Amino acid sequence: MDPRLPETDLVIFDCDGVLVDSEELSCRCLADAMVQIGIEMSTERALELFLGRSATALLDYCQGVGKPLPKTFLPELAVQVRETFRSQLKPIAGIAAVLGELHLPYCVASSSDLERVKFSLELTGLASSFGPRLYTSQMVKHGKPAPDLFLYAAGAMGAEPGRTLVIEDSVSGVMAAKAADMKVWGFIGGTHYRLADGSALLRQAGADRIFAAMNDFWNEG
Template sequence: MNFSLPKPDLVIFDCDGVLVDSEVLSCQCLSETLGEIGVEVSIEQVHRLFLGRSTAAVTEYCADRGCPVPETFLPELRSRVRESFKRSLKPIPGIGALLPSLEAPCCVASSSELDRVVLSLALTGLAQHFGDRLYTAQMVARGKPAPDLFLHAAAQMEVAPARTLVIEDSVSGVTAAKAAGMTVWGFVGGSHYVSRDGRAMLKDAGADRVFDRMADFWKDEEHLS
């Protein structure tokens, strides 16, 4: 196995784009909701600007451009995402088989709000693998790309950062994990990477390894086709 550490004592999973194939759905919802308040941001721009980041990054972006979001913006976005997920959300292929095979404890560390993470895991049948081991950006002072969330998750799980493996699909998430002193593997198997060179982006951000199938999670890179 191609580890940068002998064997992790904890595996931290991001949620969107790693456990559930949600990024295309959520980017579409965000682009539409921003458009309704007069902020035209394409789905491609949403992906580039906000992938792996919390809604605070969105509101800051709008405020910096002289268009502070109305009070109705976040409730409307949450409602739109919830309905989209209920219609179309699927788990990442292979994740349901991988999670029970992990020898180390695992948890979730997501930039999404807790109720969205809970909904995502419930809809895709993955909740049983995590219980209440769910940590979100609302629990820390700074979200990704700051290391706070990953450090908080490791502290709650009582595992040293150096003994922790993070699975991330975004540049901000990879940056945060590396800043936390953790090993991080980039995952590019979500549908939002079908037409993008995610491998190069995550490698450039510092990912120790990049892979695109959960079935290859434990395989050495040199043995991958």
């Protein structure tokens, strides 16, 4: 147990927007790819619709607007995102220090696929901090905002939901953590919140605390 985090046996970190500053980059790639196949989309709208969501949410949206995605769309998008990440992706400032000071078990639970999570963490130098403790929406039936992924991660780590703290940057992620009966802190330090009031969005979704810099992680326990 870490005395700075009372009644907490496990910390679950989302990946995109919490560990790596990827949300704006990936949604820009997504918006560009959707426009190319005739679906009107902007980076800002993509963030609003798909932030913290799995590929299933994207497929459902496109089906709903009468523009089902071609089979090549997701593989080609993954290549474009990887190329963009390789040249532009950076870790969230201060996250390495937080992980180094965290004296209790922690893991990742992400809506991204496992290969993308691994790639992002390796690219930003964070992979060694997590090892195999990576859980993704591919491993459960229902992605965020359903609680399945967080409950799966906590179970795999041997922690009770009520003694688990989740660090999330998306409305769907916060909702998923609350549905899992976990404490959740909303992080709004990613570049995708430059023009949006992330604090209001995440607090309305049920976040127990909001913070905007990893340097402030320990300011409240």
